[in-house]
Amino acid sequence: MTQRRRVLRRSPEPKTRIETLAVEEPLEIRVAALPAAGIAAGGAPVELRPPSTTVTTTMRLPGDDFDLALGHLLAEGLIGEAEDVATMMHCTDTAEDGSPTFNVVEVTLAAGVSLRRPVTARTEVATSACGVCGSTRVEDLIATLPPGLAEDAARVPLSRLHEGMAAMRERQKVFGDTGGVHAAALLDPQGRLLAVREDVGRHNAVDKIIGWAGREGRLPLRGHVMLASSRAGFEIAQKAAVCGVPVLACVSAATTLAVEVAEESGLTLAAFVRGDRATVLSHPGRITD
Known part of the structure; x- marks a missing residue:
């Protein structure tokens, strides 16, 4: 969650010191329906991995990524309850140097569950300051407010x-x-x-x-x-x-x-x-x- 960097502080005289910075990295949240059963050439059932849809890519502090993914789906009205999700897992994507980044969460919905509304087309990555970037209308989100x-x-x-x-x-x-x-x-x-x-x-x-x-x-x-x-x-x-x-x-x-x-x-x-x-x-x- 943090990195240490050597910096130059002016206060007012220049002085080199070690500063601790918060890590900011992208997290892509993908959603897929429950895998469908298929039939192999020999007649044995197999599991077919379903295609996934990217819901959002947001800049975040790494950690508690499953909470972030589930909370985002609930808060934007894409699912109705936590039980709509069957599994969540990190996809081991890699950085340019080949090291794993864990910056993708794959969400699989429970059997018979689909997203409650279409995923809004997003033209850019959501920044860490923007909670509703890419939403077509503010009214769409107000409409998700529960009664009572x-x-x-x-x-x-x-x-x-x-x-x-x-x-x-x-x-x-x-x-x-x-x-x-x-x-x-x-x-x-x-x-x-x-x-x-x-x-x-x-x-x-x-x-x-x-x-x-x-x-x-x-x-x-x-x-x-x-x-x-x-x-x-x-x-x-x-x-x-x-x-x-x-x-x-x-x-x-x-x-x-x-x-x-x-x-x-x-x-x-x-x-x-x-x-x-x-x-x-x-x-x-x-x-x-």
């Missing part, structure tokens, strides 16, 4: 948000080493920190949390709180709403479209959750003193 989130009766003390942010920060190892990655975390209804994931992309960190929750059988995340060490953009609010979490708390500012998604879906969105304050922009009744 507004009825979630969760009540969260403001102090729990601040305690959760502090606990998340303590577990941001790569950020502590590099200062160059985002994090997302999940609190259970009692306020216990369940998982923390880091990534160079804020949306990837959220996908990793959703994927973890899917693998653990926790979706939808009723009564839970999602934390993000970033601003609250549209893609973060949309992903939180899709996984059914009632409260999203972010360290930095929110955008207008994020607030629109939160209001429409029933998500409580809190921005500037730092120090002893928070700015609650939608459905404020869930945040108590």
Whole structure:
């Protein structure tokens, strides 16, 4: 997840030192239907490997790749539940020097399952900052929001948000080493920190949390709180709403479209959750003193 490089620091005098940098590499997510049975020349059944479709290629911090792949499929509404996936595996692709990179995840869907909507044509690699690159319309993603989130009766003390942010920060190892990655975390209804994931992309960190929750059988995340060490953009609010979490708390500012998604879906969105304050922009009744 990190590399050490010799750098020149000017502060103001020049000084050579060793700096720790966060690794950023592409991850290609491919999806295939369950292999179909075939008949060999001698009459014996064989397994035919199905063709796969590239869903996305995103720049990410290596690690927790299966969580990222599963979370991405769930958050973009390409599958309905974690059980739609039969297997996930790394394809051993190679770098120019012939060394393995493990930058491709092959997802095989369960028997009888297909992607719930066509894969949007993408004309370029999604950067680590873009969660919805290549989507034809923002409305397509808003349409994936599940009903019923507004009825979630969760009540969260403001102090729990601040305690959760502090606990998340303590577990941001790569950020502590590099200062160059985002994090997302999940609190259970009692306020216990369940998982923390880091990534160079804020949306990837959220996908990793959703994927973890899917693998653990926790979706939808009723009564839970999602934390993000970033601003609250549209893609973060949309992903939180899709996984059914009632409260999203972010360290930095929110955008207008994020607030629109939160209001429409029933998500409580809190921005500037730092120090002893928070700015609650939608459905404020869930945040108590």
